[in-house]
Structures are given as structure tokens and as C-alpha cells.
Amino acid sequence: MADTALTTRQRSPLAHAADRLAAATRSFGGAIRLAELPFLAQLNVRLDPRSPAAEAVGLALGLQLPVEPDTVVCAGDLTAVWLGPDEWLVVGRPGAQRDLESRIRSATGDDHVSVTDVSAQRTTVLVAGPSARDLLSHGCSLDLHPRAFGPGRCAQTTLARTQVVLVTRDRSTDEFWVLVRSSFAGYLTDWLLDAAVEYG
Structure with a gap:
């Protein structure tokens, strides 16, 4: 067959x-x-930067989301790009988008957060x-x-x-x-x- x-x-x-x-x-x-x-993994993340979710995401990813406008934070193979007061682009190695999304969602639990895979x-x-x-x-x-x-x-x-x-x-x-x-x-x-x- x-x-x-x-x-x-x-x-x-x-x-x-x-x-x-x-x-x-x-x-x-x-x-x-x-x-x-x-093929870099790219996730659009939206949340309240003053909420516990922001700190939890930082701990889960091993880098804090930048709060200063137009700044970038890098740690290892991850980069967090400030796009707005409550919006970031998290960029990682190719193929990492599912793992990154899972880590973010697990870290934030029931807190309000939007995570969208925009890699493509x-x-x-x-x-x-x-x-x-x-x-x-x-x-x-x-x-x-x-x-x-x-x-x-x-x-x-x-x-x-x-x-x-x-x-x-x-x-x-x-x-x-x-x-x-x-x-x-x-x-x-x-x-x-x-x-x-x-x-x-």
C-alpha cells in the first residue's frame, strides 16, 4: 500500500x-x-505590566518584559521587544513558539493575558x-x-x-x-x- x-x-x-x-x-x-x-518564534503578548502576571511571565521566560518605551531585553536565545504600554513581541529560536506559549500561559494562570503566535x-x-x-x-x-x-x-x-x-x-x-x-x-x-x- x-x-x-x-x-x-x-x-x-x-x-x-x-x-x-x-x-x-x-x-x-x-x-x-x-x-x-x-522561522524565528514570535509571540505577541498583551497583559497589564503592573499585574502579577507580568512578573510571572518574566520568571517563566527568564527575562523581564521591558517597560521603558522602545526598548529590548535579551536573555540567552530570547528577546522581548516593547511594542506598547501593554504589548510585547517575544522572539525565540525557530520552533520554540509552542513551548514559549505554554510557559506564558502556565505562568499567568487565570490572569488576563493574550498570547498570539505571529511567527508566520x-x-x-x-x-x-x-x-x-x-x-x-x-x-x-x-x-x-x-x-x-x-x-x-x-x-x-x-x-x-x-x-x-x-x-x-x-x-x-x-x-x-x-x-x-x-x-x-x-x-x-x-x-x-x-x-x-x-x-x-
Whole structure:
């Protein structure tokens, strides 16, 4: 009897651009590195930051949800991104979304909390290197100078007229995550590659 089980292989939104990104990165001589970070777990979490649930979630995840606007907290392979006074994006390693959601829900018990898996909504583009800020500044109206947008900062903004969540992790001044909706990822990648030509 034939095996009729269907196996599907997940394909990232920028799988078609992987070779172009790698080739461009090589041509930049270390000034800029571009790559997709596909399939990161992404959970939208909403709760009252003053409630016991917020502290319980922090303990369950091993990092406190940031309460200062436009900031990021990182611990191990987890990143919590401030999106609003009662809203965060928790980003983790690929495939971790069920575990993260379970930990959050178990920690909050009967407290009011909203946890939504939005992993398939966006992909993440890594823009790194000494010229990364200059490249992003070509298409973003934010002041990206390290004094204004240093490590541990984030913003919901537009880059090349595309809505993104821009994140600087807390370890580096020249490494950015650009979280972009999957349907716009190809366009944004083309823009980044074109805007980065001067660094090649």
C-alpha cells in the first residue's frame, strides 16, 4: 500500500534570495552583512505590566518584559521587544513558539493575558556591520545614531516605505534585526541590496 502521508517542507519568505544575500555580503568586504534569520518564534503578548502576571511571565521566560518605551531585553536565545504600554513581541529560536506559549500561559494562570503566535506573519532580516546604520538611514527617517538608537533599542517604523520593527540587540551597536511582513520581505531585500551597492 502506498504511503499517502504528505510531508511539507517549510520555505522561508527569502529562500529565493539567500544566494544573492550571501554574494552581496562577500562583496561588501565586511562593511555590511545581510542575511535572513528565518522561522524565528514570535509571540505577541498583551497583559497589564503592573499585574502579577507580568512578573510571572518574566520568571517563566527568564527575562523581564521591558517597560521603558522602545526598548529590548535579551536573555540567552530570547528577546522581548516593547511594542506598547501593554504589548510585547517575544522572539525565540525557530520552533520554540509552542513551548514559549505554554510557559506564558502556565505562568499567568487565570490572569488576563493574550498570547498570539505571529511567527508566520514576519521574517527577520539581519543587517550588520560597521556601515549598517548608514545603509538603514538611507530609507528610515529615525535618528539611528548610537546616542539615539543604541544597543537595546527598538522602534516600529518604516524602512523604504515598508512597515518594520527595527531592533538593536543589547550586545552590539552595529547589528540590527529588521522584522518585516513576509509579503514585503522580497521588496525590502531588493531595496537593501540596491541601497548597499555603494559599499561593495
